[in-house]
Amino acid sequence: MTARHLVARAGEADLATPEAYAGHAEGLGRWAIVGEATGAAHTGFGVCALAPGGNVGAHVHSFEESLFLLSGQLVLDSAEGSVRLGPGDYGLVPVGLAHALRNPGPEEARWADMLAPQPRARFADDTFFVPPLPAGEPLAVDVRDPRTRSFGHIDPANMDPGRQSQDLLAVSASMRTALLVYSGITVKMMVDSDLGAQLQTMFMVQYEPGGVAGTHDHPLEETYLVLEGEVDASFDGQTYRLRPGDTAWAGVGCVHGFSNPADRPVRWLETQAPQPPARHSYRFTRDWEYLRSRLA
Secondary structure, eight states: OOEEEEEEEEOOOBBBBOOGTTTTTTEEEEEEEEEEGGGGGSEEEEEEEEEEEEEEEEESSEEEEEEEEEESOOOETTTTEEEEEEETTTEEETTTEEEEEEEOOOEEEEEEEESSOOOGGGGGGGGGESSSSOOOOEEEOTTGGGGTTEEOOOOOOOOOOGGGGGGHOOOOOSGGOOOEEEETTEEEESGGGTTTOOOEEEEEEEEEEOOEEEEEESSSSEEEEEEEHHHEEEEEEEEEETTTEEEEOOOTOOOEEEEEEEOEEEEEEEEEESSOOSSOOOOHHHHEEEEEEOOO
């Protein structure tokens, strides 16, 4: 690890109840992968687990929280109603929204969470517990239902450019269902300003065999959680082979790039904080080397 990047292996996972949640949660564990302790300035990223029958009491944050369900079932209760999340579901909890969590299923619920701005341990992780919320009958995530407007769903098939039919997506064609496809790389936005986020983004990335993103850096922090396949990731000249469950973080100014060395796609969950500016958020090494050659 350097001051500008971090790689965490899946086998290193250490789930513990966050200190700020002591006495307010049952069956909750979190692997705090990226945060103050790892040199990040804008990002809090982790993998959470909630045991069957477990719960987290009603609380509010002074940061945005986005989450992506990896396995199991999770119910999020808020003043706006209750939503049932399953694998592939994602959502946004805005700053100051009172919410609670519960696991009604027979198996452990696991999800990735992205917190921005970064929670501060010295201020009890910027989390404040409030009176209980009513636990209503939860709705399933439905992008056409305005009652679940802060949530969405993504499947691996949604990353295939050749399968973007309305029958598969089960929604009207729109920018919410659009893919960005270039150079063997597919990107699908999940949490961004269109979903109501102001401080972060969360999206899915897939590289086909041979897919490459040249080295570049950002005026923002990025985190990557590999879900399927393998990727060679370069951070400030140091290369790592990342596999499912591995996580990496690139800080501001870290020069990084990716390539798929295998004969099958690699797919990962990616986050950014702060939100990228409209222009000049990518500074590619090759472009500036080209300019240097022209000036020479």
